[in-house]
Amino acid sequence: MHMADALISPVAGGVMWAAAAGVSLHSIQxxxxxxxxxxxxLMGVMGAFVFAAQMINFSIPGTGSSGHLGGGLLLAVLxxxxxxxxxxxxxxxxxxxxxxDGGLLALGxxxxxxxxxxxxxxxxxxxxxxxxxxxxxxxxxxxxLISGIASLQLGAFSVVIETFLSGKTEIPFNTxxxxxxxxxxxxxxxxxxxxxxxxxxxxxxxxxIVEYAAEGKPLGRASIKKVLCILIIAAFxxxxxxxxxxxxxxxxxEWSLFKSSGKEELxxxxxxxxxxxxxxxxxxLMPDYGFKKENPKFHEEDNKEVWPAVESGTSVxxxxxxxxxxxxxxxxxxxxxFIKKRKRTTEAI
Numbered sequence: 001m002h003m004a005d006a007l008i009s010p011v012a013g014g015v016m017w018a019a020a021a022g023v024s025l026h027s028i029q030x031x032x033x034x035x036x037x038x039x040x041x042l043m044g045v046m047g048a049f050v051f052a053a054q055m056i057n058f059s060i061p062g063t064g065s066s067g068h069l070g071g072g073l074l075l076a077v078l079x080x081x082x083x084x085x086x087x088x089x090x091x092x093x094x095x096x097x098x099x100x101d102g103g104l105l106a107l108g109x110x111x112x113x114x115x116x117x118x119x120x121x122x123x124x125x126x127x128x129x130x131x132x133x134x135x136x137x138x139x140x141x142x143x144x145l146i147s148g149i150a151s152l153q154l155g156a157f158s159v160v161i162e163t164f165l166s167g168k169t170e171i172p173f174n175t176x177x178x179x180x181x182x183x184x185x186x187x188x189x190x191x192x193x194x195x196x197x198x199x200x201x202x203x204x205x206x207x208x209i210v211e212y213a214a215e216g217k218p219l220g221r222a223s224i225k226k227v228l229c230i231l232i233i234a235a236f237x238x239x240x241x242x243x244x245x246x247x248x249x250x251x252x253x254e255w256s257l258f259k260s261s262g263k264e265e266l267x268x269x270x271x272x273x274x275x276x277x278x279x280x281x282x283x284x285l286m287p288d289y290g291f292k293k294e295n296p297k298f299h300e301e302d303n304k305e306v307w308p309a310v311e312s313g314t315s316v317x318x319x320x321x322x323x324x325x326x327x328x329x330x331x332x333x334x335x336x337x338f339i340k341k342r343k344r345t346t347e348a349i
Contacts, residue, residue: 006265007257009167018108024111028086034216034217036219042227045326046079047322048231048323049071049234052318053069053238054095055314055318058190059247064255066247066252069190070152070191072084072088072119073127073192074194076122077199078213087332099284113162117151117154118147121150126143127146148190170261171260176257176261183256243289244308244309248306286317289317
């Protein structure tokens with residue numbers, strides 16, 4: 001559900017940038033009470049895991065479309081909504097800047113659509129309500145499924161509204177809406193099932209990770225080294241190897257756009273769109289999760305879609321992107337903890 005800049009007007013993009021920044025600042029303020037040194041590595045590792053998981057598109061039978069894990073709900077369940085939102089923002093920033101996945105103008109939209117609805121709507125109002133009577137595998141599954149579906153439906157609807165308010169008349173509103181919602185219903189079911197599997201596994205290994213996050217408590221001295229090791233190995237395998245087997249079909253947004261307008265991508269307008277596109281072209285080390293090709297026409301044969309796509313560029317992108325996300329999330333958490341400790345020291349003096 002990564003939106004390209006061509007789908008968004010400068011005004012809509014600016015408003016959503018402000019919204020995403022506002023939620024981020026709110027999260028930084030709130031996170032101080034339950035973030036400690038133990039949770040910081042978990043933020044980084046979960047960021048790397050979700051980054052790698054998002055690279056794996058799965059085919060949706062009978063549609064010619066595909067979907068991928070969003071991961072916002074999973075981050076909220078394991079880290080809490082505020083740390084989860086900041087980790088999702090870290091993932092999307094790395095994807096946009098270094099892999100040209102999602103536009104820079106649309107970055108605020110993507111952070112809001114993938115982070116806000118999962119962390120601050122689906123998690124507190126659905127997931128926590130379903131599990132509040134006690135933690136069981138069946139409740140975790142039901143909560144994950146319902147919350148996953150709801151968050152994807154809200155995110156998909158938000159994409160349609162943002163596009164409509166941007167004045168993209170070439171995309172018929174009703175048609176776009178009637179395509180986006182059903183395809184993301186299917187993706188939401190898969191999202192919920194995968195979230196349930198991961199959360200259940202971690203809950204059985206270290207229940208305090210999930211339960212303390214729901215209560216807004218710091219992890220303290222809880223030992224989570226085993227969980228961290230398993231997740232980082234999984235991230236390396238997902239990004240480095242399993243990403244080869246990602247579906248080559250267009251994702252739900254691209255599919256809906258093509259079906260409603262006849263185009264998988266809209267032409268990039270001049271002005272700020274073009275300027276940001278030029279900036280992204282310079283910052284993207286590995287656009288589309290592969291090595292840059294100096295002469296695209298010369299490599300035309302290489303661009304033919306094959307499956308599985310066994311490419312070193314894909315593996316390097318998955319591993320490098322995961323590590324960059326890990327470092328950014330850890331840096332973000334570390335700065336917050338440092339400020340919190342410094343403030344306490346100052347108050348004590």
